[in-house]
Amino acid sequence: MRHENPEPYGLGVFLCMARSHSYAVFAAGALMSIRLAVTIVFSVIGWSAAAEIYKTVDANGNVVFTDIAPIERSGQAPAQEVNVPPINSYEPPPSAQSPNGSAPASSVPSYYSDLEVISPTEDETIRDNAGNVQIQVAISPPLRADHRLLLVLDGTPTDVEAVNGVFELSNVDRGIHTAGARAVDRQGNVLIESNPATFNLMRVSIDGPTPMPHAAQ
Secondary structure (H helix, E strand, C coil), X not given: CCCCCCHHHHHHHHHHHHHHHHHHHHHHHHHHHHXXXXXXHHHHHHHCCCCCXXXXXXXXXXXXXXXXXXXXXXXXXXXXXXXXXXXXCCCCCCCCCCCCCCCCCCCCCCCCCEEEEEECCCCEEEECCCCCEEEEEEEECCCCCCCEEEEEECCEEEEEECECCEEEEECCCCEEXXXXXXXXXXXXXXXXXXXXXXXXXXXCCCCCCCCCCEECC
């Protein structure tokens, strides 16, 4: 009985495996070359979108991108010029400036969500011959200890401070007035200001100089 030598068969399997491995290594190398070429293209686009880009194939079959016109050699395909699209650019709009040309001051973040006059009510008539008026306001959240509520009377900010949300006024002139309030911090920054409420004060007219409103003692 004749036994066939298994060595040629084993050698053939080894050669096939070696060739397969070589092909895999070659394919991996080609893929890396393509990725490198793409990276080069984007790098070139980043620093010079206006430069002329050429694509060539070297002797090993690798695709090469360059901004230098290659020298044509016999046996090689002529270089192809690559059209690189322009890069999108963005210019931010100029910052707003105040009328005098200086940069606008940063706004103070408000701690409060609501401030309103609850008394007197809108268009309420008050009768007091001494000109005594109470202005009551409500603020939310409650007033902090380091903040103050100041009166705005007839559109003019004053230094009259509220006590427990109430402004006590005396000697207010008769007629129509508006009253509002504003919350300020220690630096005097206005954190929030209410809408004004309109009221009419009726009092007996007395001859003499017009009294000036001031905080009640």
